[in-house]
Amino acid sequence: MGLPAIIAGVACNSRSGTAALAEALAAHRTVVHHKPRGLLTQPVSSVIWHVTMSLDGFIAGRDDAMDWVVAQWSEGGQTTRDIEVQRSAVADEVLQRAGAILGGRRWCDIGVRKFGGYEGIYAGQWSAPVFVLTHRPPDAGHHPAITFLSGDLSDAVATATRAAAGKNVIVFGASLAVQCLRAGLLDEIVIHLVPVLLGDGVRLIDAPDLGPVALERTLVATSGQITDLWFALPHSGKPVLRTKESGWLPAVA
Secondary structure, eight states, X not given: OOSGGGOOOOOOSSHHHHHHHHHHHHHHHHHHTEEEETTXXXXXOOEEEEEEEETTSEEEOGGGOOHHHHHHHSXXXXXXXXXXXXXXXHXXXXXXXXXXXXXXXXXXXXXXXXXXXXXXXXXXXXXSOEEEEOSSOOOTTOOTTEEEEOSOHXXXXXXXXXXXXXXXXXXXXXXXXXXXXXXXXXXXXXXXXXXXXXXXXXXXXXXXXXXXXXXXXXXXXXXXXEEXXXXXXXXXXXXXXXXXXXXXXXXXX
């Protein structure tokens, strides 16, 4: 399903680099994927926006084109199904620890129309539940593993989290991810930064009223020409909205 988050990088360039990244990922799991619950600390689901982005900030090209991604992540591949997720240890980490996907309706429709539908998610390696938040009824004959939700955002995140059964929830779709960010429901962002300039397309964030949101960088790695970036939302405060009258104000979730 050729939306940006299905894309991977390439493996580390040396055995020592691979070992170092494996150690960093192990440490990252210990720190980031554990949240306090009462007086105990135990593994719980994180909500992660997983995306590939061009150097100039686009996550899809003009007309939702993903050929620029396929060119980076395959050996002469023609479609997103040719992408090799395991070329990036970071992308593989995200995939292996994911238990459910929550996507927006536009993401779903484009994926079905252009990128192989459910069978195209993570280049065909996805076999877990997918939830789509929408106010429109599903099309006839949709994949049985895709569940369409029409409630509010927090309920949709809760539903996906339960289905993930202790694994992480991956968010697909820029609009939905920004909604999760505004509501304080997003825990982490994983970006594979691609050395290409697109000039036009779908931006990572296109929300002029979204003010500064502090992130904590928890991991930096390289996968060939790709820079893998992992960020955590500290949740020390709510996202902010920029208003002409009041400057920077806390956002209302």
